[in-house]
Amino acid sequence: MTARLIRIRRKEKEGRAQNYLKLKIRSRHMLGKTITMIICMLNILFNLATALSDSNSLSPDFKFEHHDNRELIHVLKQVAERCPDITRVYQLAEKSILGWPLSVIEISDKPGIHEPLEPEFKYVGNMHGNEVLGRELLLALANYLCWQYRKGNEEIQTLVNNTRIHILPSMNPDGWQISTDQKGGKDWLIGRSNANGVDLNRDFPDLNEVLYSEEQLPLHQTHHYFLGSQMIDHKLQPETRAVMMWILNNPFVLSANLHGGALVANYPYDESPSGKTQEYTATPDDQTFKHLAHAYASAHKTMSGKQHINCGGDDFTHKGGITNGAAWYSVAGGMQDFNYLGSNDFEITLELGCNKYPSEERLPKEWDINSKALLNFMWQAHIGIKGTVRETGTGRPLQNAVIKVHNITDGKDFPINHDVTSVRGGEYWRLLTPGTYRVTAMKAGFQPQSQEVTVTNIPHQEAQRVDFTLAKEPVYTESENSLEENNKPDIPNLSLSRLLAYMRSQERS
Numbered sequence: 001m002t003a004r005l006i007r008i009r010r011k012e013k014e015g016r017a018q019n020y021l022k023l024k025i026r027s028r029h030m031l032g033k034t035i036t037m038i039i040c041m042l043n044i045l046f047n048l049a050t051a052l053s054d055s056n057s058l059s060p061d062f063k064f065e066h067h068d069n070r071e072l073i074h075v076l077k078q079v080a081e082r083c084p085d086i087t088r089v090y091q092l093a094e095k096s097i098l099g100w101p102l103s104v105i106e107i108s109d110k111p112g113i114h115e116p117l118e119p120e121f122k123y124v125g126n127m128h129g130n131e132v133l134g135r136e137l138l139l140a141l142a143n144y145l146c147w148q149y150r151k152g153n154e155e156i157q158t159l160v161n162n163t164r165i166h167i168l169p170s171m172n173p174d175g176w177q178i179s180t181d182q183k184g185g186k187d188w189l190i191g192r193s194n195a196n197g198v199d200l201n202r203d204f205p206d207l208n209e210v211l212y213s214e215e216q217l218p219l220h221q222t223h224h225y226f227l228g229s230q231m232i233d234h235k236l237q238p239e240t241r242a243v244m245m246w247i248l249n250n251p252f253v254l255s256a257n258l259h260g261g262a263l264v265a266n267y268p269y270d271e272s273p274s275g276k277t278q279e280y281t282a283t284p285d286d287q288t289f290k291h292l293a294h295a296y297a298s299a300h301k302t303m304s305g306k307q308h309i310n311c312g313g314d315d316f317t318h319k320g321g322i323t324n325g326a327a328w329y330s331v332a333g334g335m336q337d338f339n340y341l342g343s344n345d346f347e348i349t350l351e352l353g354c355n356k357y358p359s360e361e362r363l364p365k366e367w368d369i370n371s372k373a374l375l376n377f378m379w380q381a382h383i384g385i386k387g388t389v390r391e392t393g394t395g396r397p398l399q400n401a402v403i404k405v406h407n408i409t410d411g412k413d414f415p416i417n418h419d420v421t422s423v424r425g426g427e428y429w430r431l432l433t434p435g436t437y438r439v440t441a442m443k444a445g446f447q448p449q450s451q452e453v454t455v456t457n458i459p460h461q462e463a464q465r466v467d468f469t470l471a472k473e474p475v476y477t478e479s480e481n482s483l484e485e486n487n488k489p490d491i492p493n494l495s496l497s498r499l500l501a502y503m504r505s506q507e508r509s
């Protein structure tokens with residue numbers, strides 16, 4: 001090609017470019033509008049595609065990392081800002097020894113309000129400061145619930161609209177700091193305890209001791225063993241006290257406590273009555289607890305089944321990744337037994353893996369392994385039955401009515417010797433596995449009422465509704481109000497129990 005020809009071509013090109021530029025300037029406004037429209041449409045398409053394809057995703061700005069105590073609060077606030085209609089961040093009544101707040105995020109369609117018959121659920125992480133996976137998974141979970149709710153994930157919307165979820169990512173922020181500062185979380189024990197060196201999962205009032213001794217007494221109480229501060233035989237740590245008050249002041253139905261160092265879902269009792277280090281110690285709700293532990297283990301990608309990873313020593317493969325706490329090793333003063341014996345709450349303890357302090361690179365994989373299980377477990381707050389106890393005629397809600405259950409499946413008759421009680425609005429929740437039950441509501445001064453119920457537990461649906469209306473007794477005496485079994489009064493004589501508790505505390509001091 002000659003030099004002249006090249007010059008002509010270049011001029012032609014420049015001419016075209018100039019013409020294009022003139023055109024662009026003339027139609028700048030039109031073009032601007034078109035581009036905005038295209039971007040909008042692409043955005044809509046992108047969001048639609050993400051919503052359809054990625055029901056497991058977190059918000060794009062969520063970073064898997066080891067959030068320090070300041071960042072933890074920031075993540076919760078970020079979630080609350082993004083989803084103000086379904087979240088509330090609050091703090092427990094006391095701070096850690098070193099002054100960190102024990103921050104909780106509540107996720108519910110009416111944050112801050114207990115809605116009638118809506119079960120309350122809680123997750124607690126990082127009770128042992130050097131067991132950090134639960135802490136990071138719970139931060140991811142809070143982000144996930146908010147993000148998916150906003151994106152229109154129907155399952156998450158149903159769960160959040162019908163459950164009041166409380167998440168405490170770290171019960172031991174001081175331990176986390178100690179563990180991280182010393183040896184970067186690599187030590188098996190450093191940072192496990194709080195800043196006073198106390199293991200918080202041994203610091204709760206030992207209600208099993210009360211249970212095991214009261215079994216010999218004629219008035220055997222089958223619920224709510226915590227009868228006041230006189231039952232505390234040692235000075236509680238502020239973190240324990242804060243969580244204990246949280247447990248006692250809220251109508252929790254179900255919860256889990258997230259740990260690490262093993263891979264297993266552990267259910268009560270944690271403490272054996274004989275003092276033996278390993279002894280299967282079933283609660284009256286053994287069947288339900290096995291189901292609850294299994295609900296986590298089976299939805300977890302490696303906890304149950306052939307993929308189970310043995311952390312050395314304790315092999316739970318053949319047990320489906322679940323274990324009774326005391327059968328594994330007996331623990332006194334643990335949180336899960338306190339929940340069961342001191343309140344209406346059913347709690348299990350989740351050991352999330354061999355490595356207590358996994359690397360940041362490992363965290364996305366752990367989210368993938370645990371996310372379905374975290375959700376499936378929350379859904380279990382809806383198994384069994386729920387309802388209200390009211391006074392006949394007036395419809396007045398009856399608080400502290402006792403709900404007794406007999407399992408009468410296949411013509412048998414087994415009492416489940418652990419009652420739940422109705423709360424302020426007269427509501428109760430009773431977690432049960434499928435079967436037929438005779439359920440009795442009773443309260444001093446009222447005639448007890450029994451109903452036969454067949455529980456089926458349909459996944460992702462609210463618990464079956466069973467309401468009671470109790471007629472007033474003209475004159476109440478204990479014998480009139482007792483059930484058939486052994487003529488024992490089923491309504492606990494609280495004043496006597498209180499007296500016994502007081503006597504016990506006097507013996508100790």
Ligand SMILES: [Zn+2]
Nearest residue numbers: 128131259260
């Ligand atoms: Zn632990």
